[in-house]
Amino acid sequence: MESHKKQILLRDAGRCVYCGRSLLQDQESYLSLTIDHLIPKKENDASHVQTTVHYIHNLENKVLSCRNCNALKGDYIPEGADLSEFPEHREATLNAIRKKIAAKRAHALQEFLEAVIA
Numbered sequence: 001m002e003s004h005k006k007q008i009l010l011r012d013a014g015r016c017v018y019c020g021r022s023l024l025q026d027q028e029s030y031l032s033l034t035i036d037h038l039i040p041k042k043e044n045d046a047s048h049v050q051t052t053v054h055y056i057h058n059l060e061n062k063v064l065s066c067r068n069c070n071a072l073k074g075d076y077i078p079e080g081a082d083l084s085e086f087p088e089h090r091e092a093t094l095n096a097i098r099k100k101i102a103a104k105r106a107h108a109l110q111e112f113l114e115a116v117i118a
C-alpha cells in the first residue's frame with residue numbers, strides 16, 4: 001500500500017470522513033474506499049484559486065471517503081470557502097461538505113421511496 005494512503009487511513013481511523021461508515025469492516029466496504037480531495041484537483045486549473053495549488057496534493061487536502069459520499073459531493077466547494085486560508089478552515093470546510101452530502105442523500109432517499117412505493 002502506498003504510504004500516503006496508509007497515513008490517511010490511520011488519520012481518518014478507517015472511516016469515511018463524511019458519513020462515518022467504516023471502510024475496513026469487510027472487503028466490500030474496503031472496495032468502496034476512495035481518497036477524496038477536499039478542494040477538487042481540477043480547480044487547480046482555475047485562475048481564481050491559484051493559491052490552492054501548493055496544497056492541493058497535501059495530506060490535509062486528502063480525506064477518506066466512501067464511493068457514495070464522493071459521488072454525492074462531486075465538485076462541490078462550500079460557498080464562501082476562503083481557499084487562500086484553507087488549511088486554517090479545514091474543519092469548517094469539512095462540515096459544509098458534510099451538510100451538502102447529507103442534503104443530497106436526503107433527496108436521494110426521497111427518490112428511492114418514490115421508486116419503491118410506486
Ligand SMILES: [Zn+2]
Nearest residue numbers: 016019066069
Ligand atoms: Zn461516506
